[in-house]
Amino acid sequence: MSVMPLSSLARTSRAASAGAAEAACLGLALKVTGLVECTGEVHVRGIVRGRINAARVVVSAGAFVEGDIVAREVRVAGRFDGRIFALSVIVDESAAVTGRIFHNQLSVERGARIDGRTPWRPPNFFESLDQLPETMP
Template identity: 35%
Template sequence: MASKSNSTFSVLGSDLSITGDIKASADLHIDGSVEGDIACSSVVQGETSIVKGAIKAETARLAGTVDGSITARELVILKSAKIMGDVFYDALTIEQGAQVEGRFAHRDTKAKTPDTAHAQAKPELAVAG
């Protein structure tokens, strides 16, 4: 059965310009311009692509321009990329030559639990770094 969400992908061609948020269950390949937030499982951005908005994805491979925050579990920023915004990641790869203006922050998946404030007060966690 071909019901896997990974088996399909959508392509936004270089001649396409979208204004508005994009939510996709499929993988997304963007060569055009998007003015709005993007939420999908996986995104690949071409060198000529421009995104003005936040990107949230499990995996992201960025080669174009992004003006907005990026949140991804696995993030690859290629040398042709120009990022203007904060970057939140679990795993990060940046090619030499990439331009990023913003802050990098490793996502702490445990920070979402209510007991984290008490757990961080323990000395054994404060030592780890």
């Protein structure tokens, strides 16, 4: 259960953005169980149960993600249950988050639901994150 360290994500994401700007899209009717790994950007519109490792993750309104998200940047507009590990997190007004948001910069819009904790961490916590802490959400 090792995680791609964010420091390596930073390198690959820059390379990916230079080449293919196309974001991966997990559509409305799609249900994924397991690990989703991406060097670029992932848009989730359907259901994901498991873990998402990516440079940038967008959980769209109507989407549901259960599990862990490890990314540099996360934007949640849908439902999320689990843990987020990201330097920058934006929680939109239509979002409903249960669990923990480990962040360095957090922005929550008025109307968003957050049930859980939002621990702040210094940037080097995320850079050296190659093993997720085994805490329950």
